[in-house]
Amino acid sequence: MNILILHRIPYHKIDYHLGIDHHHHTVTYFGKEAILATLPTDLRCEQVPRPGVASAFDEAKAWLTETPRHFDRVISLSEYELLDAAYLREWLGVPGASVAQVELVRDKVQMKQAVAAQGLRVPMFIDLPTFIERRGVVGWSGATVLKPVSGASSEDVVVFASPDAAWQALKAYQSGAKGYDSHSAAPSAYQLEEFISGPIQHFDGLVENSRVISLLGSQYVGTCLEYAQGRPLGSFQFPLSAGKRVWVERALAAVGIDNGSFHLEVIANSDGDVFLEVGNRVGGADVVATYALTTGVHLPSQELRVLLGEGAQLPPPSAVASERWHGWFVFPGHHLPDAPYAGHDAARHLERFRHSPLVQRWQELSPGAELPRTVSYQSHELPLAGVIAARSHQELRNWLEALFSVDIGRRPYQLRVAVAS
Secondary structure, three states: OEEEEEOOOOHHHHOHHHOOOOOOOEEEEEEOHHHHOOOOOOOOOEEEEOOOOOOHHHHHHHHHHHOOOOOOEEEOOOHHHHHHHHHHHHHHOOOOOOHHHHHHOOOHHHHHHHHHHOOOOOOOEEEHHHHHHOOOOOOOOOOEEEEEOOOOOOOOOEEEOOHHHHHHHHHOOOOOOHHHHOOOOOHHHEEEEEOOOOOEEEEEEEEEOOEEEEEEEEEEEOOHHHHHOOOOEEEEEEOOOHHHHHHHHHHHHHOOOOOEEEEEEEEEEOOEEEEEEEEOOOOOOOHHHHHHHHHOOOHHHHHHHHHOOOOOOOOOHHHOOOOOEEEEEEEOOOOOOOOOEEEEOOHHHHHHHHOOOOEEEEEEOOOOOOOOOOOOOOHHHOOEEEEEEEOOHHHHHHHHHHHHOOOOOOOOOOOOEEEOO
């Protein structure tokens, strides 16, 4: 089989060789030179660099127009290039998820419409052009969230005290959403929804032929929006009830996720679960690593097997890798001054956490390293990240909350990092 991979995620985050036999298949990686450099030097494959000026689809189309070749599969495991892969499949006539299918799990308006149509609760919402046309009049009051229709990592997400506050800020182009305020993004690229309180849970797993074959539930400590604003974020796994599993299956069916990994986020409101959003891809940070530690399932490699039509190979329930639950934590660096990293100044406050028996991996950024300039969940480029394990999910939660409450009287977050002056 000839396989084309739109390569955007660092290789070690996917480990394609675990899911694709590179000696049996002919594999071509298409991506920017910097990301191609993450491929193992001994991997049997072809590497095709792209300029990275236009979209992956446009540049792949230009390349294949100049040097035509046949592919049996076109694959992307990156949230940002799922649509590029779908457009390329349609152009080449290659099987796989269509543009319409991918748009449904990329467009936050469409996905909420689909989920609501199946009788599951979603936040009240409205697209921005309609919000403007109605001069800020909506069917809810109270906190209101402005977010991109197809964004990720909580970038350009802003929370307002009320719909009127959002309307006034949007009228003045002082919303805090950079794309909208600078006119670089059209109003149609945004939507608004009511803010619903409650812990945010995420459900990760694998679907094959419309059947959920592997599933884990986790709950965030902190939120992705707070992380984008400079606060730490963590997550701990918890046991699933039969009712929760059915709810997840209904939500996935509503948005047509038939094959591959998924990352579903839900607000555990006091009145019941509320759908937030879903992606047909693996979760970020250390979701993949902690999932594998608990279940023995490496999601990306099994997803690749599913997408190739070779069938997932899951360990039997009796061979679960661990009897413990796992969690992860990440401290952001994108919001810090643009200077070489000089290390954190809270060493003595971290000792009890660094040497905790719960810690499976503790990773600190080396002084002098470059900090990410955009929101990143890649542990190797963050000031501090790690993985923890315990027999009780409540123990994981307590540990993460204690870590995030370390207060040395500094900003921008309580565990401050120092940068060279």
